[in-house]
Amino acid sequence: MVKTLKDVKPGETVTIVKYHHCGDIELRRHLLGMGFVKGTKVHVKKVAPFGDPIEMSIRGCDVCLRKEEAENIEVI
Amino acid sequence: MKKLIVGLAGNPNVGKTTVFNQLTGMHQHVGNWPGKTVERAEGYFNHGDYEYQIVDLPGNYALSAHSIEEIVSRDFIVDDDSDVIVNVVDAANIERNLYLTVQMMELGANMILALNMNDFAKRREHFINIDLMSELLGFPIIEINAKKKEGIEELLNTVEKQAANPINTSEKLAYGAELKEHLEDLQELIEKDDELLDVPSIWTAVKLLEKDSIVIQKVQQSSISSEIMVEVDKVSKHLYDIYNEGSEEVIANARYAFIDGLIAEAVEKPEVEKPTISDKIDRILTNRILAIPIFLVVMWVMFQIVFTLGSPMQEFINAVFTQWGEMAAAAIPNPYIASFVQKGLFCGVGGVLTFLPIIFLMFLCLSFLEDCGYLARAAFTLDLVMHKLVGLHGKAFIPMILGFGCGVPAVMATRTMEHESDRILAMMLIPFMSCTARLPIYAIFTAAFFPDNAGTMLLVMYLLGIIVALIIAALLKRTLFKGMSAPFVMELPTYKLPSVKGILIHTWEKVKGFIKKAATIILAAVVIIWVLSIFPLGVAYGSQQSILGMIGSAVAPIFAPLGFGTWQAAVAIIAGLLAKEAIVGTLGTLGGLDEDDEEGITSLVHDTFTPLSAFSFMAFSLLYIPCIAVLGVIKQETGTFKWPVLMTAITLVTAYVVTFLVYNIGTLMGFG
Numbered sequence A: 001m002v003k004t005l006k007d008v009k010p011g012e013t014v015t016i017v018k019y020h021h022c023g024d025i026e027l028r029r030h031l032l033g034m035g036f037v038k039g040t041k042v043h044v045k046k047v048a049p050f051g052d053p054i055e056m057s058i059r060g061c062d063v064c065l066r067k068e069e070a071e072n073i074e075v076i
Numbered sequence B: 001m002k003k004l005i006v007g008l009a010g011n012p013n014v015g016k017t018t019v020f021n022q023l024t025g026m027h028q029h030v031g032n033w034p035g036k037t038v039e040r041a042e043g044y045f046n047h048g049d050y051e052y053q054i055v056d057l058p059g060n061y062a063l064s065a066h067s068i069e070e071i072v073s074r075d076f077i078v079d080d081d082s083d084v085i086v087n088v089v090d091a092a093n094i095e096r097n098l099y100l101t102v103q104m105m106e107l108g109a110n111m112i113l114a115l116n117m118n119d120f121a122k123r124r125e126h127f128i129n130i131d132l133m134s135e136l137l138g139f140p141i142i143e144i145n146a147k148k149k150e151g152i153e154e155l156l157n158t159v160e161k162q163a164a165n166p167i168n169t170s171e172k173l174a175y176g177a178e179l180k181e182h183l184e185d186l187q188e189l190i191e192k193d194d195e196l197l198d199v200p201s202i203w204t205a206v207k208l209l210e211k212d213s214i215v216i217q218k219v220q221q222s223s224i225s226s227e228i229m230v231e232v233d234k235v236s237k238h239l240y241d242i243y244n245e246g247s248e249e250v251i252a253n254a255r256y257a258f259i260d261g262l263i264a265e266a267v268e269k270p271e272v273e274k275p276t277i278s279d280k281i282d283r284i285l286t287n288r289i290l291a292i293p294i295f296l297v298v299m300w301v302m303f304q305i306v307f308t309l310g311s312p313m314q315e316f317i318n319a320v321f322t323q324w325g326e327m328a329a330a331a332i333p334n335p336y337i338a339s340f341v342q343k344g345l346f347c348g349v350g351g352v353l354t355f356l357p358i359i360f361l362m363f364l365c366l367s368f369l370e371d372c373g374y375l376a377r378a379a380f381t382l383d384l385v386m387h388k389l390v391g392l393h394g395k396a397f398i399p400m401i402l403g404f405g406c407g408v409p410a411v412m413a414t415r416t417m418e419h420e421s422d423r424i425l426a427m428m429l430i431p432f433m434s435c436t437a438r439l440p441i442y443a444i445f446t447a448a449f450f451p452d453n454a455g456t457m458l459l460v461m462y463l464l465g466i467i468v469a470l471i472i473a474a475l476l477k478r479t480l481f482k483g484m485s486a487p488f489v490m491e492l493p494t495y496k497l498p499s500v501k502g503i504l505i506h507t508w509e510k511v512k513g514f515i516k517k518a519a520t521i522i523l524a525a526v527v528i529i530w531v532l533s534i535f536p537l538g539v540a541y542g543s544q545q546s547i548l549g550m551i552g553s554a555v556a557p558i559f560a561p562l563g564f565g566t567w568q569a570a571v572a573i574i575a576g577l578l579a580k581e582a583i584v585g586t587l588g589t590l591g592g593l594d595e596d597d598e599e600g601i602t603s604l605v606h607d608t609f610t611p612l613s614a615f616s617f618m619a620f621s622l623l624y625i626p627c628i629a630v631l632g633v634i635k636q637e638t639g640t641f642k643w644p645v646l647m648t649a650i651t652l653v654t655a656y657v658v659t660f661l662v663y664n665i666g667t668l669m670g671f672g
Helices: A026-035 B018-024 B066-077 B089-105 B116-124 B132-139 B150-165 B177-190 B201-209 B213-220 B225-243 B247-266 B277-285 B289-330 B335-353 B355-372 B375-392 B392-402 B407-418 B418-432 B437-450 B449-477 B501-534 B549-560 B567-576 B581-589 B598-608 B609-623 B627-637 B642-670
Strands: A013-019 A041-047 A054-058 A061-065 A071-074 B001-007 B027-031 B039-047 B052-058 B084-090 B111-116 B141-142
Touching: A026 B642, A071 B277, B001 B018, B001 B066, B001 B150, B018 B039, B018 B052, B018 B084, B018 B111, B018 B150, B018 B501, B027 B501, B052 B150, B084 B089, B084 B150, B089 B111, B089 B116, B089 B201, B089 B247, B111 B150, B132 B141, B132 B247, B141 B150, B141 B437, B177 B201, B177 B225, B177 B247, B201 B213, B201 B225, B213 B225, B225 B247, B225 B437, B277 B289, B277 B375, B289 B335, B289 B355, B289 B392, B335 B355, B335 B501, B355 B375, B355 B392, B355 B407, B355 B501, B375 B392, B392 B407, B392 B418, B407 B418, B407 B501, B407 B627, B418 B449, B418 B609, B418 B627, B418 B642, B437 B449, B437 B567, B437 B581, B437 B598, B437 B609, B449 B609, B449 B642, B501 B549, B501 B627, B549 B567, B549 B609, B549 B642, B567 B581, B567 B609, B581 B598, B609 B642, B627 B642
Parallel strands: B001 B052, B001 B084, B084 B111, B111 B141
Antiparallel strands: A013 A041, A013 A071, A041 A054, A054 A061, B027 B039, B039 B052
């Protein structure tokens, strides 16, 4: 099974592998701008009280993504 | 005096606005970018021999064709004749911040980097070698502390120097050998057409590989467009074969590789980051259990400040203007002029001014919540609810809640959302939140028919509004706003103490904007209603013989299927366009009673309505066109009449359909 950013548990740190090409291109552009590029480390900090979105720290910034957006990013 | 035009660029939350405020103080002009709903803030000041014009570009992360904010910013850098671009960078987040810097380097922008909040970075043990970094980038870096106003003088001196000797910042930009080679091939092709050389060829080449629709359109005008596009396809495919990634990703990787190189050379960072104060605060504020109660408390306090504190001020202003109007009218011998002064001018101006206290208080609260960083956390906490229920952004919660107080500040509060589609959809739903101006209507009608269940009726009305809003949201999302869903990706900025100056300037700009733009629409509406009520001259004001009465009589049959087909009800509904609380007073005056004779109006309502038609009338008052002030402020916020007109149509149709169903189903079920 391929692991995506959506499956990462709070407290874990993962590395971005690639984007799934089914994802929205605008979104991908935006994420690339926020630093979500191949090889970058992402530390998942917490999940919102209702279970979505997810807060993570990337390149020193805290960013949150919805699960539907995180599931297009493959990580290890 | 020499003129200097300077653009301020940077990511959101880097203190760009603080720099702007420090430089320009109160000499600001906030408008919209031509034809866009994006705010354009400009400021002016003099420094030495220079007359500065500063343009605060919208905060963004990239310069793609991704959002209007980004397009506006890059158009400014590309097309406008700015002398210098000052790129404000948050030292603690320099890595991510440099991504935008690099894109401006692609444009060769004559740029200076203003390194802000370096003290904060140092506290996190991030040490930036400014001289080295500046050498590597090929343009000056000035350390500033925007809040304490430090380094600003040096920044301005550097701007003046660099305006005289522009730097082509694209020179030091270096992407990996493979990409560089392909970019050079493309650049060579592009350079064959002089028409395309208004921007550096590297920018065009990069944007073509990024599949930027606007740049592609421009290139298609070129005489050698097919040649270029063939090459672009070839390069994209080639890059895909090597990296197994789309060319956009290859470019983003290359930009970050350049940045990583800079950081490795010029920034010293600890192996493991220390937990920041923000992390500690977040342990409480976005805690699984505490987050929601805390949010509710924050909202409650905000609501109290805005409305409990603001309403008495509103009433006071209203009372003063009513009194002045009467006094002025009494002093004018001509009854028509007196009526105009009282019911047109004083009512109109008073009607505009009553909104000021709540707008002022709302922006104080909202600016504070936004600047300190809490707003983003609230959106994080509640996004799921807003997203799943209405398809809106988590930040839409605040306008919706404010909507229960008053639609005017609520519409203005949509500004906190970054994407236009989110903003406009939220605006379209605000009128269905039952604002306090509807309360007098409910009070009279429930007192007349449902005195024992007043609380329940009130709840039913609020719920009806919310349910209708949910349905409308679902419909709009599937039609007009189809595919306009904006990604959520949101930065959670570090908590900081907001600057009082910044909050006050922001609030003042908003209040000024309201007076200037929305006020004219409100005033015009008041005068129109006055004209309709007084003509033809000689008839009693607003009576059946007046134009307003005639219009009321003409449209009354339309309301008959809803249960209230009288001309009085129709006139009251028209009068309610000015302000919904006017509905009750109008029913009173049309029945020969005093405006504020509550008991009289209650028994009048009791005699002229049935319980079902009363319910139906309440529902209609809730759902039809919000008052003119809300329409005015939507025009002000969106910059076009399209949205207020559309809202008028949507609310009228919705009100009619829902009320029709309520009344006729009620009749069938025997409640008539």
